[in-house]
Amino acid sequence: xxxxxxxxxxxxxxxxxxxxxxxxxxxxxxxxxxxxxxxxxxxxxxxxxxxxxxxxxxxxxxxxxxxxxxxxxxxxxxxxxxxxxxxxxxxxxxxxxxxxxxxxxxxxxxxxxxxxxxxxxxxxxxxxxxxxxxxxxxxxxxxxxxxxxxxxxxxxxxxxxxxxxxxxxxxxxxxxxxxxxxxxxxxxxxxxxxxxxxxxxxxxxxxxxxxxxxxxxxxxxxxxxxxxxxxxxxxxxxxxxxxxxxxxxxxxxxxxxxxxxxxxxxxxxxxxxxxxxxxxxxxxxxxxxxxxxxxxxxxxxxxxxxxxxxxxxxxxxxxxxxxxxxxxxxxxxxxxxxxxxxxxxxxxxxxxxxxxxxxxxxxxxxxxxxxxxxxxxxxxxxxxxxxxxxxxxxxxxxxxxxxxxxxxxxxxxxxxxxxxxxxxxxxxxxxxxxxxxxxxxxxx
Amino acid sequence: xxxxxxxxxxxxxxxxxxxxxxxxxxxxxxxxxxxxxxxxxxxxxxxxxxxxxxxxxxxxxxxxxxxxxxxxxxxxxxxxxxxxxxxxxxxxxxxxxxxxxxxxxxxxxxxxxxxxxxxxxxxxxxxxxxxxxxxxxxxxxxxxxxxxxxxxxxxxxxxxxxxxxxxxxxxxxxxxxxxxxxxxxxxxxxxxxxxxxxxxxxxxxxxxxxxxxxxxxxxxxxxxxxxxxxxxxxxxxxxxxxxxxxxxxxxxxxxxxxxxxxxxxxxxxxxxxxxxxxxxxxxxxxxxx
Numbered sequence: 001x002x003x004x005x006x007x008x009x010x011x012x013x014x015x016x017x018x019x020x021x022x023x024x025x026x027x028x029x030x031x032x033x034x035x036x037x038x039x040x041x042x043x044x045x046x047x048x049x050x051x052x053x054x055x056x057x058x059x060x061x062x063x064x065x066x067x068x069x070x071x072x073x074x075x076x077x078x079x080x081x082x083x084x085x086x087x088x089x090x091x092x093x094x095x096x097x098x099x100x101x102x103x104x105x106x107x108x109x110x111x112x113x114x115x116x117x118x119x120x121x122x123x124x125x126x127x128x129x130x131x132x133x134x135x136x137x138x139x140x141x142x143x144x145x146x147x148x149x150x151x152x153x154x155x156x157x158x159x160x161x162x163x164x165x166x167x168x169x170x171x172x173x174x175x176x177x178x179x180x181x182x183x184x185x186x187x188x189x190x191x192x193x194x195x196x197x198x199x200x201x202x203x204x205x206x207x208x209x210x211x212x213x214x215x216x217x218x219x220x221x222x223x224x225x226x227x228x229x230x231x232x233x234x235x236x237x238x239x240x241x242x243x244x245x246x247x248x249x250x251x252x253x254x255x256x257x258x259x260x261x262x263x264x265x266x267x268x269x270x271x272x273x274x275x276x277x278x279x280x281x282x283x284x285x286x287x288x289x290x291x292x293x294x295x296x297x298x299x300x301x302x303x304x305x306x307x308x309x310x311x312x313x314x315x316x317x318x319x320x321x322x323x324x325x326x327x328x329x330x331x332x333x334x335x336x337x338x339x340x341x342x343x344x345x346x347x348x349x350x351x352x353x354x355x356x357x358x359x360x361x362x363x364x365x366x367x368x369x370x371x372x373x374x375x376x377x378x379x380x381x382x383x384x385x386x387x388x389x390x391x392x393x394x395x396x397x398x399x400x401x402x403x404x405x406x407x408x409x410x411x412x413x414x415x416x417x418x419x420x421x422x423x424x425x426x427x428x429x430x431x432x433x434x435x436x437x438x439x440x441x442x443x444x
Numbered sequence: 445x446x447x448x449x450x451x452x453x454x455x456x457x458x459x460x461x462x463x464x465x466x467x468x469x470x471x472x473x474x475x476x477x478x479x480x481x482x483x484x485x486x487x488x489x490x491x492x493x494x495x496x497x498x499x500x501x502x503x504x505x506x507x508x509x510x511x512x513x514x515x516x517x518x519x520x521x522x523x524x525x526x527x528x529x530x531x532x533x534x535x536x537x538x539x540x541x542x543x544x545x546x547x548x549x550x551x552x553x554x555x556x557x558x559x560x561x562x563x564x565x566x567x568x569x570x571x572x573x574x575x576x577x578x579x580x581x582x583x584x585x586x587x588x589x590x591x592x593x594x595x596x597x598x599x600x601x602x603x604x605x606x607x608x609x610x611x612x613x614x615x616x617x618x619x620x621x622x623x624x625x626x627x628x629x630x631x632x633x634x635x636x637x638x639x640x641x642x643x644x645x646x647x648x649x650x651x652x653x654x655x656x657x658x659x660x661x662x663x664x665x666x667x668x669x670x671x672x673x674x675x676x677x678x679x680x681x682x683x684x685x686x687x688x689x690x691x692x693x694x695x696x697x698x699x700x701x702x703x704x705x706x707x708x709x710x711x712x713x714x715x716x717x718x719x720x721x722x723x724x725x726x727x728x729x730x731x732x733x
Contacts, residue, residue, distance in 0.1 A: 079696060082489060082491075085489075103488065103699075106489075107488075108489060108490050109490070196575075199679070255590045257573070257589055257676065258676075258679060261575075262575035262576075265575040266574075266576065269576050271575060400698070403697070403698045406678075413592075414681045417591075417680070431509075435698075442486070442487055
């Protein structure tokens with residue numbers, strides 16, 4: 001601990017020194033010809049969509065050439081960037097998932113976005129970003145990366161089935177108890193397995209945020225020290241899992257396993273009447289219910305009675321590498337600002353279902369009447385806007401997040417099979433803590 | 445007898461250079477690097493190394509999950525090899541008969557080999573997934589892949605099915621080389637079809653069986669992670685986590701570079717060991733013509 005503090009002080013001193021030297025902004029030739037690379041992890045139609053946004057950017061900035069490449073999943077992209085850094089041909093901008101944030105902050109291969117924006121005097125208007133979106137990527141008061149594809153979980157429900165079960169089709173259940181009661185009514189009306197979501201730690205994490213409880217220690221990983229232990233086995237985590245496993249044990253919840261297709265399929269085919277999934281599934285699920293002549297509604301994700309927290313943002317953001325010439329840095333910064341402007345974000349939202357990350361983009365969508373045609377998107381927005389800004393709802397940061405998620409998912413499956421919830425969570429926490437200790441040792 | 449020789453004594457080495465270069469660059473160097481890294485703690489991003497001796501190995505062998513995954517992989521490999529070879533021999537014998545449309549059957553039974561493990565996984569997911577799997581629909585049991593007592597079973601079936609074509613091709617070829625004269629002679633001496641199969645055909649098949657045993661062991665240990673990734677992601681609760689899948693996760697997802705290097709070294713030694721054991725014990729029973 002002392003060592004960390006010492007290094008933090010040194011880093012602070014160095015930072016002060018650097019900023020004082022750079023009192024006057026760096027001068028670069030804004031119109032010099034420059035080409036930069038941009039690697040992203042969005043497949044399918046989204047490749048063309050991103051290319052379209054970048055093409056517009058290049059048309060507006062004729063001196064900048066951007067080589068956009070789809071480089072596989074987040075993990076593959078990260079691995080490719082890592083090895084490209086070593087050989088010196090890394091892209092200037094790359095895409096990473098939200099749970100990679102603390103790792104990248106400590107990776108020694110990125111430049112914090114705010115630092116670069118200040119260096120070239122092109123400040124980013126963070127006040128125009130949704131609170132959960134910008135606070136997730138803010139660490140120690142500094143925004144490290146540009147929010148890009150953002151989503152939260154959402155409850156989707158089949159209005160026809162709700163009507164058949166005598167439930168209110170316009171006011172979906174929003175607490176643990178209400179969801180359970182609704183599920184029981186649906187089951188009584190003949191829906192054998194009323195609710196499901198895929199096996200993913202994300203829902204568990206979000207429902208801990210809803211209780212304004214931390215996922216890891218050291219201020220949810222945001223204190224400046226590396227977190228040393230997970231806290232998901234506390235009261236908040238147990239409350240979530242007791243409810244979740246309770247519904248499973250009573251035959252209300254259908255276990256569809258991991259992955260992102262089974263739960264959608266179960267909802268689309270009417271096996272279940274309620275599903276939790278990403279807010280970016282609004283279009284997809286509306287369409288699949290419409291095929292069967294059903295109407296779909298959306299609601300906030302459920303919370304224990306009286307819980308006061310909010311949702312944390314999920315998805316990915318865009319990072320800048322740190323081995324670039326000033327011209328490249330400036331071009332990369334301009335690209336990031338362009339991708340996050342209202343126009344690009346609206347195109348991105350309409351094409352994918354991810355949130356536009358800016359308030360101005362949402363205002364524009366409202367005045368266009370977009371939400372009159374797509375009311376379900378509004379629910380997702382409101383859920384986001386209703387989230388207070390605390391370190392807990394900003395989302396936990398953890399270097400070993402991918403591995404920790406696997407431990408949590410294992411614990412959930414063990415609980416399905418009959419292991420007591422507290423014991424399953426404690427065992428998962430012990431494994432996660434051991435992994436954290438190793439990681440912290442490697443990083444220092 | 446005069447052995448042929450090159451006029452220029454250097455020429456053979458020059459001719460070997462391209463192959464050798466490829467081997468060094470793509471095989472020996474990475475293998476050596478992996479072995480070396482297994483003795484280091486490696487920074488997940490910068491790749492900075494700190495010598496750690498046998499730290500990684502100690503961690504591996506004190507990890508109860510790794511040890512259970514070790515046994516699980518062994519059981520998985522043995523089952524895949526035994527069921528796979530028995531079933532493909534059975535099918536090959538059936539395919540070796542003369543019947544109308546046999547060529548068609550043969551092609552249909554061999555093509556699964558052309559699929560990638562991920563596609564094979566997707567097909568089995570179509571049958572067994574808990575939301576709308578076909579088998580689930582007809583049997584009313586949805587938990588094939590989400591119950592730890594059946595998930596491994598489905599993975600084994602998928603792994604056997606995926607490699608069926610490969611085994612059948614080899615068995616079919618071998619069956620055609622069994623001399624009919626020997627079979628006829630035995631038939632005249634009064635041996636029934638069962639006796640003929642086990643005493644004569646099977647003896648002639650032993651070299652290929654041995655070869656397939658080695659190949660299938662390697663397949664079961666190294667090539668099945670695509671199937672697992674698509675079907676169960678190692679779950680439920682780790683019940684289908686075999687060594688190669690764990691290795692994939694530790695390196696590509698968790699970035700535990702030194703640890704994963706040590707895992708791969710262990711896996712490598714394990715498979716080399718098993719193969720040598722097979723040569724030591726089984727090969728003596730093999731009858732080469």
